[in-house]
Amino acid sequence: MGRGENMGYLTQPGGRQKKQQFHLDVDVEPLFIRFLRTFKEILKFVLFSYTVLFGALLLARWTTYFMNPSVLGQQVQRNTLTVLRDPGGTSRFLRSDPPEPSRVSTAPVRGLIRPSEPLIMAGTGDGSSDVQWCFSQVKGAIDDEVAEADVISTVEFNHSGELLATGDKGGRVVIFQQEPESKNQPQCRGEYNVYSTFQSHEPEFDYLKSLEIEEKINKIRWLPQKNAAQFLLSTNDKTIKLWKISERDKRPEGYNLKEEDGRYRDFNTVTTLRVPVFMPMDLMVEASPRRVFANAHTYHINSISVNSDCETYLSADDLRINLWNLEINDRSFNIVDIKPANMEELTEVITAAEFHPNQCNTFVYSSSKGTIRLCDMRAAALCDQHTKLFEEPEDPNNRSFFSEIISSISDVKFSHSGRYMMTRDYLSVKVWDLNMETRPVETYQVHDYLRSKLCSLYENDCIFDKFECCWNGNDSVVMTGSYNNFFRMFDRGYRQDVTLEASRENSKPRSVLKPRKVSTGGKRKKDEISVDCLDFNKKILHTAWHPLDNIIAVATTNNLYIFQEKLN
């Protein structure tokens, strides 16, 4: 190329003649030739530098990929989640189907879409998406003796993730609020502190049936925020209540007829008139019941779900599902009724129900037989005829006395995108594509080592435990609980799973959670725990994932653990 020519120019004896020839012409066109030569040099240089740059980029990219491919993906999701929340645009920015595990190039591709993200992330990875979880907070009493009323029965983040509500067996609701991120530690997300506590439900007695109605809160669901106040629905076995949680930080002072403490003033002492003004006061959070939806369910309510239209919600008991309007509490529509004419022919009950996150006409309900039915309310007033039936045929080799019990679905949750739904039965978590009814697209075994222990689990009633499951903000990871205060996370994209433990021993602030392992038999390695040593009284039934961040709330029997992603 250029160099070669130069070399030739200098050394070849014939070049002299050329040179001479050149000199002859130089006078005629010196500028043009010189310009061309210069231009040639410049081009060479530019080409050379681009080659170097490109090579360096490739080298850096590949290095990053081999070191920490998934961190890119994780990092990416944080900054683009505001886009993800846009219901219409979700599909544009979020890959609704999980990346195929065989396509190794997935991670680099995701990184390149968002070039603003740093390409190199430090840190070793383990478990799902190489996110490391560290302890943040624990709420609740430390004693080993658990009061029955303190047992946490539901956990739910609100739509922004700023508020975290828990319900317990004593009928109380405790709401935690996240502190705003401090400027000192921009990387550390705020802590959750108690925001409001109130008694939602009281124990009641049904005199007609001589039955006591438990005050245990079965479910809490937040309504999307429309004004300064927050609204949530809480339900026990029979009654649903709509609560308004509002803040008051000002109060009027300077009444003419009333003293500050509320006593009435004597008329005669009033000599001047003044206008009351609002003065700041200590923040007070009030919870008031705005609606009580009662007497609509004969059987025990197991689920409530707010519709995406924010006007209606459904409540499901063992045999019926009712549709309510949030404003009207004395009437509800019955939309599903699976009670047979002859109760002796009863073969299945409804175990969970949920509205589709985007389509206000669609909802699903799961049954104790392991089936999920998707119903469209536009099809008929009574949705007994399902639109879709999701059922996986039973494996005849695994038949046992307890096949029906372990196939009963305890929880069903739509993904945020609305394309998938997840079901939890006793031993596994299944992810279903709404377009495929014949089998789930993914099945994750939560604690398959319990399959041989079903008999003893039946005797101690643990086989009836209803575990819940949850999605993370961008539907890439699913989480569910297990025994011995273990909880499991399954990364759908990278097919990784991790078992973590919520215990007081790991409760040092920002201590990283170490993955746990249960040894299934044979040799037990160090740090592994054998199946027989598992404590079946310590179970994690309720978990919740912050809708936008990697913050999780995990409820053990009477404690609430909050874990955050480890940030550098």
Add this chain to the structure above:
Amino acid sequence: MINTMECAADAQSLISISLMKIHNSRTQRGGIKLHKNLLVSYVLRNARQVYIKEKYAEIYRMQQYEEVMTVCNEIQELNPLDLDAEDAEDEEQARAACCGEEASLCGAACHRGAAQLAVHTRAAVSALPDCCPLEESSKEPEPCYYRSCCMETSPVSQCEQFSANSSAYCNKTTVLDLDTHVVTTVENGYLHQDCCCDALQCGQSAQSPAKKRKVEFGCCVSDVEEISDFAAARKRAKREDCSFFHPDYTDTSHISNLISIFGSGFSGLLSRQADVEQICSKQVLASLGAWTRAIVAF
């Protein structure tokens, strides 16, 4: 079919555990949980299938099978509500066979009215609150059983046989009205009073077995001592079967409540008995129909 688990519990203990759960659920706070009881009923059904399968396998091998069958037929001829010495003699014969011989003989007597199992389970749970303060282990109720064991073998089974014989398959529906506590059995359009109630009445009226009670008790007590032996446990279980169609008949309310637990239905289950059909006689099958029960909602 169902693979029997390696765990310690066999079908019999599963049945008793399940019944215990159903019984306890009635006193639980918050009312009866329909879902849990439905699941427990599935376990009961599965355990029953295995149990009956095992039982009939033994019966099939028995030599005295036919002998008992003839006894069966004779009893069948009689008016089931008319208990007299003839019955008692038959009972004694059957019981002697029961107690004196292998446990499988009991099975023979048992299979005659397969609903005995139903009654046994009724007995199991009804006897529990009456007789035994401790309800923890399934072995506890057994002494109580023995106390009441020495009655006619099956006024109940006879009742059911009687009604069962009127149709090839026993399509019985037993419904308990929770308000009036009246138990009615609807079968093929005919309304009968519940057999069990009749049986109780029959049982009450019978006096003759009193002296045989001791005999029975004697031979049964020896079994109680073999608690630790697994095989003996099964033996005892079968013995219970033959003996315990007679719950404590002073507690009709308990019985009728338990009957409500085992309503009939599960018509699909009847088809599953097809393989058993080859082994058993039609009679047995018909009375098996009484066993196809679902849980009646409370």
